[in-house]
Amino acid sequence: MTIKLKLEDTLTSAGLSKNALAREAKVRPNLIYDMCEGKTKRLDLETLGKIIDTLNAMTGRSYTLTDVLEYIPAADR
Structure with a gap:
């Protein structure tokens, strides 16, 4: 099992910068x-929220x- 973070893709599609989101x-x-x-x-779940x-x-x-986030089952890797 793997959990992939897709935040980069989400920010790109939304037209937002990493710094703007952090701020x-x-x-x-x-x-x-x-x-x-x-x-x-x-x-941390609070941070993710x-x-x-x-x-x-x-x-x-x-x-x-x-x-x-994306869940990738072990069989799909």
């Missing part, structure tokens, strides 16, 4: 950069976990 979500920019580069090993809420507020769109 508005009040999280460290390095966290957003690490998430986009697939370097994040652990993620803040990121999704901020994406929703900044774009007016309704983002969900599936816009940020």
